[in-house]
Amino acid sequence: MTDLNVETAIAPAPRRKVARRGPIVRALGRFGANRYAMTGLAVFGLTLAAVVLMPFVWKDPNGIDLLAINKPPGAGHPLGTDGIGRDVLARLLAGGRVSLLVAGVSTLLSTALGFFIGALAPFGGRFADAAIMRVVDLAMTLPPVILLLVLASITGPGIVPTIAVISLLSWPLLSRMVRSRLLELRERDFIIFARGAGAGPWHLVMRHGLPNTIDILVVYATLQVANAILLEAGLSFLGLGVPPPAASWGNMLNAARSTVVLQSYPWQWMFAGGAIVLTVVCINLIGDGLRDAFDPRADLE
Amino acid sequence: MNQHSPLSDARPLLDVQGLSKHFPVPGGTPVRALDDISFSIGRGEVLGLVGESGSGKTTIGRSILRLIEPTAGRITFDGTDLMTLKGRAMRQERRRLQYIFQNPFSSLSPRMTVGQILTEGLDLQKIGTRAERLERARTALSQVELSPDTIDRYAHEFSGGQRQRIGIARALTMAPEFLVADEPVSALDVSVQAQIINLLRDLQLRLGLTMLFITHDLGVVEYICDRVIVLYLGRVMEIADSADLYAAPRHPYTRALLDSIPSADPGADRKRITLSGEIPSPMNPPSGCVFRTRCPHAEARCAQAAPPLEEVAPGHLRACWRPDVAGQPL
Ligand SMILES: Nc1ncnc2c1ncn2[C@@H]1O[C@H](COP(=O)(O)OP(=O)(O)OP(=O)(O)O)[C@@H](O)[C@H]1O
Ligand code: SF4
Ligand SMILES: [Mg+2]
Numbered sequence: 001m002t003d004l005n006v007e008t009a010i011a012p013a014p015r016r017k018v019a020r021r022g023p024i025v026r027a028l029g030r031f032g033a034n035r036y037a038m039t040g041l042a043v044f045g046l047t048l049a050a051v052v053l054m055p056f057v058w059k060d061p062n063g064i065d066l067l068a069i070n071k072p073p074g075a076g077h078p079l080g081t082d083g084i085g086r087d088v089l090a091r092l093l094a095g096g097r098v099s100l101l102v103a104g105v106s107t108l109l110s111t112a113l114g115f116f117i118g119a120l121a122p123f124g125g126r127f128a129d130a131a132i133m134r135v136v137d138l139a140m141t142l143p144p145v146i147l148l149l150v151l152a153s154i155t156g157p158g159i160v161p162t163i164a165v166i167s168l169l170s171w172p173l174l175s176r177m178v179r180s181r182l183l184e185l186r187e188r189d190f191i192i193f194a195r196g197a198g199a200g201p202w203h204l205v206m207r208h209g210l211p212n213t214i215d216i217l218v219v220y221a222t223l224q225v226a227n228a229i230l231l232e233a234g235l236s237f238l239g240l241g242v243p244p245p246a247a248s249w250g251n252m253l254n255a256a257r258s259t260v261v262l263q264s265y266p267w268q269w270m271f272a273g274g275a276i277v278l279t280v281v282c283i284n285l286i287g288d289g290l291r292d293a294f295d296p297r298a299d300l301e
Numbered sequence: 302m303n304q305h306s307p308l309s310d311a312r313p314l315l316d317v318q319g320l321s322k323h324f325p326v327p328g329g330t331p332v333r334a335l336d337d338i339s340f341s342i343g344r345g346e347v348l349g350l351v352g353e354s355g356s357g358k359t360t361i362g363r364s365i366l367r368l369i370e371p372t373a374g375r376i377t378f379d380g381t382d383l384m385t386l387k388g389r390a391m392r393q394e395r396r397r398l399q400y401i402f403q404n405p406f407s408s409l410s411p412r413m414t415v416g417q418i419l420t421e422g423l424d425l426q427k428i429g430t431r432a433e434r435l436e437r438a439r440t441a442l443s444q445v446e447l448s449p450d451t452i453d454r455y456a457h458e459f460s461g462g463q464r465q466r467i468g469i470a471r472a473l474t475m476a477p478e479f480l481v482a483d484e485p486v487s488a489l490d491v492s493v494q495a496q497i498i499n500l501l502r503d504l505q506l507r508l509g510l511t512m513l514f515i516t517h518d519l520g521v522v523e524y525i526c527d528r529v530i531v532l533y534l535g536r537v538m539e540i541a542d543s544a545d546l547y548a549a550p551r552h553p554y555t556r557a558l559l560d561s562i563p564s565a566d567p568g569a570d571r572k573r574i575t576l577s578g579e580i581p582s583p584m585n586p587p588s589g590c591v592f593r594t595r596c597p598h599a600e601a602r603c604a605q606a607a608p609p610l611e612e613v614a615p616g617h618l619r620a621c622w623r624p625d626v627a628g629q630p631l
Binding site: 022023151188189190192193194195196197198203207208211214282 | 363366367389392396400402403407408409410411412413414418421422425426455457471475552
């Protein structure tokens with residue numbers, strides 16, 4: 001056994017072009033190869049482009065055409081008009097802007113909130129962890145509908161309150177997922193090394209927590225966009241979301257509360273409903289694609 | 302303490318006295334992972350730490366760096382009492398003591414490039430400019446015989462042996478004087494184990510490092526270690542120069558460990574003692590000598606009190622009640 005003087009071979013890893021790519025680039029490569037996810041992304045991209053750009057070239061969403069009230073789709077008004085003669089297509093586009101803005105901003109907020117709270121818990125010491133998890137548990141056990149109603153009735157209707165309500169309702173789930181991932185990570189030797197070298201909670205959260213939960217964040221964020229669109233629609237349906245005359249997909253759908261509109265003027269709510277369904281489906285396809293792409297097991301092949 | 306290794310100075314670089322660690326178990330008796338461990342290491346010396354799985358080797362290594370907070374004991378490094386150092390002072394001192402982890406897969410972040418991994422410690426300690434840190438990282442890579450362009454790659458692109466080299470390089474960037482190598486090859490293919498051991502040996506000689514080399518493989522110890530501690534259930538059974546330990550083990554447990562090394566000479570008709578039975582639980586260790594439940598020489602007094610660690614030959618300590626079994630080939 002004394003003869004261990006085997007030649008010390010320097011073995012540089014084989015040079016492959018792919019080997020240079022980081023884990024995130026590789027995940028995106030897998031995403032690009034997923035046909036369903038790419039279809040979802042394309043349709044969602046078109047919707048977004050239409051909603052952002054079209055209002056500049058199409059009619060004013062609040063312009064009233066008294067000669068065309070409750071007109072079915074046809075020349076001049078491709079998607080018809082509503083009960084006071086406003087163009088449904090113009091309102092659909094303007095409403096999409098509001099709905100996607102509400103969804104996008106509230107997703108950013110709740111993702112940031114959920115991540116930081118969930119990541120500080122495992123890295124901030126035992127007391128912080130216990131305190132944070134109490135709050136999260138409390139927030140999760142409250143029935144969401146009741147919480148939503150209470151929050152919304154405090155803040156009142158409007159775009160900013162709607163964003164706030166949706167954000168506050170959604171973060172605890174993400175916090176839980178981030179925390180449980182990082183509790184596992186915390187025992188790894190590279191974290192023990194970093195701590196030994198003097199890493200504080202901020203370093204651990206940003207340099208180790210963030211890159212190691214990126215898959216969770218990306219998937220949560222996409223699904224949360226869909227969730228927020230539905231929540232906004234629900235709030236508007238209850239009269240608490242974005243108030244008229246501003247359009248949102250939610251308050252357009254709200255028009256279907258009237259049986260007359262529901263039965264006789266389906267174009268006034270169907271297109272908004274269709275846009276919601278289409279967008280949510282697309283985003284779910286994207287979210288599923290991202291989940292598969294960021295699955296850590298995919299890197300093991 | 303006893304310093305008979307030819308390599309050691311008068312004052313040991315590291316001195317550990319009465320180290321104990323009891324892990325609290327919620328709603329249960331604590332795990333007595335270490336009980337009153339004392340030893341010291343001279344500058345430039347390689348001290349082996351041998352014992353079966355669960356004997357407390359990692360706990361000793363991590364306690365020295367205070368990656369684990371010991372329950373009791375004094376740890377003196379180069380004249381400084383590490384146990385009294387707080388926060389910043391401890392972190393600065395810890396540059397001089399570095400740890401090489403057993404598992405090269407859990408010791409490197411999968412989301413960082415090798416460059417980020419190697420400069421993280423320097424970043425945290427605010428050592429040098431960015432360029433200087435990268436320079437140190439490149440130097441460390443060449444010290445572990447990896448090419449400098451490794452620096453932009455991710456750890457997952459490397460084999461276990463190469464990852465372990467990266468882990469060693471990370472320790473070297475901090476310019477340490479003392480290394481704890483915690484079973485650095487046990488997770489690797491047999492074919493690369495010798496390479497990593499040789500690398501550590503070379504580095505130790507070239508950089509004048511002092512090393513605590515943890516292993517459960519007595520075969521490796523003889524090659525790399527000057528002295529050896531044999532650990533069983535969190536207690537020291539025997540401490541001796543490695544040559545002495547192989548030639549004339551004084552403790553029945555050491556004897557059993559040596560006998561369990563597969564012999565190169567199958568014809569050798571030696572009377573072997575083999576370890577029978579399970580290692581007792583560290584939550585409920587046997588009274589007296591902890592080895593008595595598996596010791597072929599155990600007698601009544603072994604159950605009454607723990608045998609003290611006594612010097613039986615110059616620099617050779619052991620903990621056993623029976624002088625008659627000491628030193629004799631069994
Ligand atoms: N965090 C902990 N909580 C409770 N018990 C622990 C903890 N860490 C270690 N132990 C226990 O302490 C004892 C010593 O563990 P340690 O990891 O030091 O052993 P080891 O000699 O390094 O073993 P191995 O060869 O398997 O690495 C074991 O019984 C182990 O179960
Ligand atoms: S003290 Fe007794 S039980 Fe322990 S090793 Fe010696 S003989 Fe065996
Ligand atoms: Mg261990």
